[in-house]
């Protein structure tokens with residue numbers, strides 16, 4: 001029979017150890033009177049008891065799950081969580097399909113395989129998204145993403161209208177304009193200052209500009225885009241698995257909360273301007289306009305009484321969910337293409353064919369649908385370097401995750417995506433970049449969609465999948481037509497920096513030159 005992994009296993013109480021223990025008086029303390037000594041002993045006994053209770057609790061909750069025998073008092077693995085690395089995560093995943101750790105006495109169960117990861121994502125009765133520790137402070141606890149069960153399903157259904165094919169078609173023009181604007185600037189700057197430049201921060205700005213213009217169109221001024229982009233870096237930096245628990249002024253979470261407040265003010269203003277424009281009979285030009293116009297349609301059955309603040313909070317949830325993930329997906333998209341010249345050549349050949357040699361022709365959804373090779377590139381790039389490595393959930397009641405182990409209530413339980421996405425049984429040569437694996441309908445990759453956890457799974461699965469895939473494809477398609485790029489490969493290019501999502505440690509250093517498509 002399998003060993004009992006239940007967290008409810010009995011362990012002796014540490015308090016018993018102290019009932020009749022006589023402490024010797026250390027020499028250095030002889031200057032203290034009897035009363036002071038009694039206080040000293042009492043305090044020492046309480047502190048030591050609490051520390052032992054803490055260790056007892058750790059072992060009690062861990063049961064026989066793999067994990068450290070003793071936990072560092074009070075802070076647990078806090079130091080590791082402030083310096084996350086793939087190597088440290090890998091060590092934890094290697095411990096077993098389920099393993100335990102702890103930070104600031106928050107008990108954490110990591111799921112390393114596909115079965116347990118999907119089980120967590122699909123068990124809303126037992127676990128809800130906790131995102132990261134600071135998420136409720138950064139997003140506000142009344143943000144819709146923290147809803148659960150029926151309330152979540154209904155709220156989300158209303159938002160699906162913002163991601164229909166018709167809506168996506170309307171966003172496409174804005175996305176292409178912004179991508180061209182930023183890539184043109186990169187080229188101009190590269191000509192003024194030849195040589196490699198890390199594209200990571202530029203990519204983040206381009207992506208923020210795209211998101212805000214798609215969401216708010218011209219209802220948000222240029223200065224707001226710059227302001228939100230700059231301050232957003234505080235939010236990204238605050239997204240550690242577990243932060244210092246209190247958001248005191250000067251802490252990362254405090255800065256992130258200030259950044260959110262400032263962004264929400266701009267987004268609320270944009271919602272108000274959109275209302276005014278739509279009331280004046282303007283044509284919908286962005287997500288806000290489409291949303292407000294939908295309310296006024298007689299056939300619209302959903303909720304109509306959204307306040308400006310509520311709309312701003314929804315848009316902010318989209319920014320929160322996409323800014324880091326999309327920027328990461330794009331940076332690795334560039335890196336994978338430039339490192340695989342044969343694949344880059346095939347992408348360019350497809351661009352020439354679909355665009356019929358006209359590289360200035362605006363893209364349409366149909367044209368992107370024809371770019372099947374590019375879509376395989378995007379899918380493979382996201383598989384190989386999944387922006388999101390894992391998403392923490394929190395148990396709302398004891399969660400019988402396996403026959404032998406029940407995760408205690410209020411624990412973090414973390415499904416891992418990377419292990420499913422690099423499973424050699426599903427993706428032969430998992431570490432190699434092979435878009436072709438997505439072109440064969442009979443491939444193990446296509447036959448096992450359950451392993452493709454890039455966008456999560458279950459009721460909280462990403463709402464922006466089509467939009468995200470389309471945007472990455474569009475930016476890469478535009479870039480390969482506008483420019484040639486060379487990778488300045490450094491020892492850090494293959495090293496992974498975990499900053500909310502993942503980025504190459506050197507920021508992906510590219511030399512960019514304008515491309516002559518007439519050849």
Ligand code: HEM
Pocket residue numbers: 121129145156317318319321322325326329387388391453454455456457458459460461462463464465467468
């Ligand atoms: C490459 C880009 C993206 C990646 C890799 C990504 C990945 C994810 C993942 C892993 C989740 C959690 C799923 C789960 O818990 O099962 C998620 C949730 C979510 N994503 Fe994305 N995402 C991306 C882009 C976007 C975009 C562009 C938007 C919106 C414009 C968006 C909006 C959301 C929202 C609102 C949620 C929470 C959904 C809910 O709780 O019901 N994401 N995403």
